[in-house]
Amino acid sequence: MDKLEAKLTGVSRRTLSDYVAEKSEPKASTVIEIADATGVSVAWLMSGDGSPTSGSRSLANDNVVRLPRFDARASAGRGLIPVNEMPVGEVAFARDFLRNLGANPDYCYILEARGDSMWPTIPDGALLIADASKTEVDDGRIYHFNVVDRALVKRARWSMDGKLFLTSDNVAAGYPPEEFTADRIDELRVGGRIMFTGHAPMPLR
Structure with missing residues (x-):
């Protein structure tokens, strides 16, 4: 990794080298930023499979963006594994659709909810669109x-x-709610704000 790559991506040269050497793994928003800065697809960046430009996030149609989908499942319950794994695929969405949600299309990603703690707002198995650019925690919003x-x-x-x-x-x-005070702030990281919930028809309860 050279200095220009580090400057383009906004990530330090040492951190980029650690990613390449698999000493650490980037968070979802960092993967998206590196892919956008270098002009390659998220899937190729993480796995090396296929062509660097095929299936890139920006398609020929400028109104379409491919969102990385992560296999990690965020628990709407007591908590599963964090989203710091390779994306398993990409899903195309219209940029206008994401903008109408109030999301930044270039920082969105998809994950799956598990559990019933957020029912009926978010049922078990719902696919969620999160915006990694929205990390300021506002009262009453879902993250x-x-x-x-x-x-x-x-x-x-x-x-x-x-x-x-x-x-x-x-x-x-x-x-029970989980409480965070100043002495616990280093335990918490915001992946992104949930901007959209997609799910199959819910069964009667």
């Missing part, structure tokens, strides 16, 4: 959080004294 070795999809709630609570929508299930 993909990485908490140490867990990935969570939770609604953020701020208390008057500055504490952050990750809460569930399924009140009847009794999921």
Whole structure:
């Protein structure tokens, strides 16, 4: 990795070298930034399979973007593995559709929700579009959080004294909110804000 590549991607030369040597793994937003800066597809960047430019995020139609889909599943429950793995594919969406959601198309990615803690807002198995550019946590919005070795999809709630609570929508299930104060902030990373929830018809409950 040379200095120009590091400058283009906004990632330090040493960090890029660690990625190449598989000493560390980039988060979803970093993968997207590197792919966009270097003009290659996310899938090729992570796996080396196929052509660097085939299936790139920007297609011939400028109104279409391919979002990387990650195999990691964020739990709408008690937490599964974080999204720091290779994408398993890409899904095409219209840029206008994503912009109408208020999302930045170039920073969106797809993951799958597991569990019932966010029901009925987000049912088990729903595919989620998250925006990695939206990492400022606003009260009442739903985010993909990485908490140490867990990935969570939770609604953020701020208390008057500055504490952050990750809460569930399924009140009847009794999921307790998870509290974060200043001494725990290093355990928490925001993957992105959930901008869209797609799912099959839900069964009666």
